[in-house]
Amino acid sequence: MKKEFQYTSETKEPTAVLVAVSPKAQTTQKAEEYLDELAFLAETLGIKTLKTFVQRLDMPDPKTFVGKGKLEEIVAYVKHYDVDMIIFDDDLTMAHSRNLDRELQDVMVIDRSLLILQIFSKRAQTAQSKLQVELAQYQYMLPRLTNLWSHHSRQRGGIGMKGPGETELETDKRIIRDKIALLKQKLSKIDKQSTLRRKSRDRQVRVALVGYTNVGKSTIMNSIGKADVFAENKLFATVDSTVRKMVLNNVPFLLTDTVGFIRKLPHMLIEGFKSTLDDIVDADILLHVVDISHESFEEHIQVVNETLNEIGAGDKPTLLVFNKIDTFEDKEYPPFEEHPPSTIEEWKQSYFAKGTNCVFISAAKKQNIEELREKLFKMVTDKFYAIYPNHESYDYNKLWLESGENFEAE
Numbered sequence: 001m002k003k004e005f006q007y008t009s010e011t012k013e014p015t016a017v018l019v020a021v022s023p024k025a026q027t028t029q030k031a032e033e034y035l036d037e038l039a040f041l042a043e044t045l046g047i048k049t050l051k052t053f054v055q056r057l058d059m060p061d062p063k064t065f066v067g068k069g070k071l072e073e074i075v076a077y078v079k080h081y082d083v084d085m086i087i088f089d090d091d092l093t094m095a096h097s098r099n100l101d102r103e104l105q106d107v108m109v110i111d112r113s114l115l116i117l118q119i120f121s122k123r124a125q126t127a128q129s130k131l132q133v134e135l136a137q138y139q140y141m142l143p144r145l146t147n148l149w150s151h152h153s154r155q156r157g158g159i160g161m162k163g164p165g166e167t168e169l170e171t172d173k174r175i176i177r178d179k180i181a182l183l184k185q186k187l188s189k190i191d192k193q194s195t196l197r198r199k200s201r202d203r204q205v206r207v208a209l210v211g212y213t214n215v216g217k218s219t220i221m222n223s224i225g226k227a228d229v230f231a232e233n234k235l236f237a238t239v240d241s242t243v244r245k246m247v248l249n250n251v252p253f254l255l256t257d258t259v260g261f262i263r264k265l266p267h268m269l270i271e272g273f274k275s276t277l278d279d280i281v282d283a284d285i286l287l288h289v290v291d292i293s294h295e296s297f298e299e300h301i302q303v304v305n306e307t308l309n310e311i312g313a314g315d316k317p318t319l320l321v322f323n324k325i326d327t328f329e330d331k332e333y334p335p336f337e338e339h340p341p342s343t344i345e346e347w348k349q350s351y352f353a354k355g356t357n358c359v360f361i362s363a364a365k366k367q368n369i370e371e372l373r374e375k376l377f378k379m380v381t382d383k384f385y386a387i388y389p390n391h392e393s394y395d396y397n398k399l400w401l402e403s404g405e406n407f408e409a410e
């Protein structure tokens with residue numbers, strides 16, 4: 001009997017095998033690092049990774065994701081060990097799921113998107129983000145229903161193309177479509193309310209913390225102001241945006257902590273979280289946080305920039321905040337050989353040379369936070385003066401009253 005994909009407080013830690021394909025041009029190190037990230041996603045849900053399988057393929061095999069030989073290897077492993085699920089690093093097509101289900105009878109077959117959806121659903125706090133995740137889950141489920149049903153009817157000994165299973169499938173599809181419509185309706189109502197709320201804040205300078213997941217956005221939020229935001233060494237600790245009122249040297253602004261990005265973020269999540277992501281779209285200034293101690297931080301910058309472009313926030317004044325300098329490890333290269341930057345100092349030179357507006361800090365160890373504040377202050381002030389050209393004569397008390405906000409003085 002196939003196990004259901006749900007997490008209860010079971011006594012046993014669920015176990016998984018991870019599977020990825022890696023293009024020939026990709027280094028082994030890169031492939032391993034991607035799988036580490038997938039294992040970290042699984043770990044965030046309390047799933048223990050037992051083994052990983054990588055196959056060198058430019059594209060997943062259209063029938064079974066990996067080739068025949070590799071699949072046999074996986075099936076043999078699964079038969080031998082206590083494996084609850086197999087997690088694939090890419091989205092599975094209908095054909096993949098169908099064929100894999102057949103080969104891997106007793107094991108749950110899931111993909112990266114489903115894993116991320118599950119994390120989001122555990123992390124969602126507000127009514128809005130809960131609805132957004134639910135919507136994304138139904139959207140994920142709809143095209144996959146046929147598979148679920150064919151599996152179901154096979155188990156009940158169902159046969160043929162038509163019959164009760166088929167009708168029930170149609171009914172289920174309709175129910176889910178109705179659900180999707182209803183959720184969209186509810187969300188658009190909330191959306192209107194938050195647009196109104198945002199409008200009332202219209203004359204505030206807005207700053208948003210953005211970046212790859214787990215880079216330290218929430219920690220920075222806590223160290224810039226007095227906020228107390230949930231920070232944890234897990235992926236997607238923050239799913240809901242948190243807005244804080246701040247004042248730096250008498251200039252008020254709003255600082256928003258936002259949901260982190262990741263490679264291959266499921267599209268329905270970007271779609272579903274549009275209104276949460278509006279906090280980024282509406283921001284005047286972005287603090288793009290980067291974990292410089294991560295092997296692939298430059299690729300992370302690229303993923304974040306691509307996602308920002310996708311949601312229409314790619315061209316905002318941005319301060320690149322290189323965080324975690326305390327855990328950065330210098331790289332050794334043979335002397336006198338040309339090499340990429342290998343120390344924080346060299347990275348600084350390289351980014352300064354490119355003319356990037358950036359700062360290097362450790363939020364956890366409170367290193368260089370003053371410089372971050374100064375740079376941020378300059379950007380906020382420029383924007384503030386642009387909104388309030390007559391700022392010298394401006395009555396700040398009046399501004400705070402007008403906005404209906406109470407600012408915490410720094």
Ligand SMILES: Nc1nc2c(ncn2[C@@H]2O[C@H](COP(=O)(O)OP(=O)(O)OP(=O)(O)O)[C@@H](O)[C@H]2O)c(=O)[nH]1
Binds near residue numbers: 231232362
């Ligand atoms: N060594 C070190 N660790 C840090 C630093 N800043 C944050 N961390 C740690 O990195 C982990 C992630 O920090 P968060 O602030 O939750 O990161 P985030 O970007 O908000 O993550 P998501 O909300 O999941 O996207 C936590 O374990 C932090 O303690 C730093 O400067 N140095």
Ligand SMILES: [Mg+2]
Binds near residue numbers: 217238
């Ligand atoms: Mg966070």
